[in-house]
Amino acid sequence: xxxxxxxxxxxxxxxxxxxxxxxxxxxxxxxxxxxxxxxxxxxxxxxxxxxxxxxxxxxxxxxxxxxxxxxxxxxxxxxxxxxxxxxxxxxxxxxxxxxxxxxxxxxxxxxxxxxxxxxxxxxxxxxxxxxxxxxxxxxxxxxxxxxxxxxxxxxxxxxxxxxxxxxxxxxxxxxxxxxxxxxxxxxxxxxxxxxxxxxxxxxxxxxxxxxxxxxxxxxxxxxxxxxxxxxxxxxxxxxxxxxxxxxxxxxxxxxxxxxxxxxxxxxxxxxx
Amino acid sequence: xxxxxxxxxxxxxxxxxxxxxxxxxxxxxxxxxxxxxxxxxxxxxxxxxxxxxxxxxxxxxxxxxxxxxxxxxxxxxxxxxxxxxxxxxxxxxxxxxxxxxxxxxxxxxxxxxxxxxxxxxxxxxxxxxxxxxxxxxxxxxxxxxxxxxxxxxxxxxxxxxxxxxxxxxxxxxxxxxxxxxxxxx
Numbered sequence: 001x002x003x004x005x006x007x008x009x010x011x012x013x014x015x016x017x018x019x020x021x022x023x024x025x026x027x028x029x030x031x032x033x034x035x036x037x038x039x040x041x042x043x044x045x046x047x048x049x050x051x052x053x054x055x056x057x058x059x060x061x062x063x064x065x066x067x068x069x070x071x072x073x074x075x076x077x078x079x080x081x082x083x084x085x086x087x088x089x090x091x092x093x094x095x096x097x098x099x100x101x102x103x104x105x106x107x108x109x110x111x112x113x114x115x116x117x118x119x120x121x122x123x124x125x126x127x128x129x130x131x132x133x134x135x136x137x138x139x140x141x142x143x144x145x146x147x148x149x150x151x152x153x154x155x156x157x158x159x160x161x162x163x164x165x166x167x168x169x170x171x172x173x174x175x176x177x178x179x180x181x182x183x184x185x186x187x188x189x190x191x192x193x194x195x196x197x198x199x200x201x202x203x204x205x206x207x208x209x210x211x212x213x214x215x216x217x218x219x220x221x222x223x224x225x226x227x228x229x230x231x232x233x234x235x236x237x238x239x240x241x242x243x244x245x246x247x248x249x250x251x252x253x254x255x256x257x258x259x260x261x262x263x264x265x266x267x268x269x270x271x272x
Numbered sequence: 273x274x275x276x277x278x279x280x281x282x283x284x285x286x287x288x289x290x291x292x293x294x295x296x297x298x299x300x301x302x303x304x305x306x307x308x309x310x311x312x313x314x315x316x317x318x319x320x321x322x323x324x325x326x327x328x329x330x331x332x333x334x335x336x337x338x339x340x341x342x343x344x345x346x347x348x349x350x351x352x353x354x355x356x357x358x359x360x361x362x363x364x365x366x367x368x369x370x371x372x373x374x375x376x377x378x379x380x381x382x383x384x385x386x387x388x389x390x391x392x393x394x395x396x397x398x399x400x401x402x403x404x405x406x407x408x409x410x411x412x413x414x415x416x417x418x419x420x421x422x423x424x425x426x427x428x429x430x431x432x433x434x435x436x437x438x439x440x441x442x443x444x445x446x447x448x449x450x451x452x453x454x455x456x457x
Binding site for chain 2: 001004005007008012014016019022
């Protein structure tokens, strides 16, 4: 049996090694995710800009006498229907349709993620997976929702996929959103829907401690500096750390996540 | 603030002595508690060490709403449960070295419990159902309150009271079998 001094020494040595390895792993994940996100943003911005130029900006061309000639205006944009979220389709600029009676029903207020100023998001659809249960198509994906990924209770290894079912070796933690998806779509459909979400947002399912906040804060600063994305908000609520980004309307128009996106880190000590 | 909590806070602020103090203050109690789950003092020692390593590696957030000990024991308990899940067949423990294991167990008991009366009680508890053993250990040996026990065992206050009552009755029967008067213990 070890004395407490021996155990403390061993705890500090092994603990530090594990921590270093884990921070390195997270940094790699975070960097990769950030790059993917920025590419996606750039592509979204490009689409939005092209769409805007084609449909809204009047082309002013010089006439033969040097006097600018204004081309006829294109067809006016359709008036947004207050029943829909009002965002133009990022590809063709037409008004998207919102099918009433969404399959997921109204949102539980507990599932809703408020914006940083305490006001609800304007463009958030009540349907977390879109009208057809098909994420991303109507731009409503993930608006106002937090994503908490699962991890087993002892956190020996982070689970690589959303924890919508208990892994063999630990307690599974599930977010209200995941619970809702399972309840309303059935486990099989929920799996598909949730896995597809992964393609849109960078998610880090590692459990984080106080030291990790530094990494995320630095990453937020870097994003703001390099990509011009305002994501200075890093906050913690009931043990859940949030790193949020606010997009400009131009960025948001072509972005599948709507007018806001973020990634949210799981950190709970109680299973849902 | 509880000592453990302030030690942990100092550790998070960069003072490594904080974790040394936590190991010093909680090692034996946590080990005996986890031994109640895994029934092998060496495994319990490993799990105890893993619990402390987890504090260093993950630096989980501690909330003042709970006693530090309750929080720490809950981490250890989760690790023990995961360990047991991995061990598909719990009875398949090697018999080699059992004498050494028992000797070490006795040594930890003596070191932590000190009083003969407590050691006797602890051994009698060993014959009880696991849930009874857990609740009695936490109540009598770790002096946790009903709420804290409930938090650890995922039960409400009423359930803890009932469980404790039944556990005491079971313990009483065991002490009487051994010819002791329950009141003497």
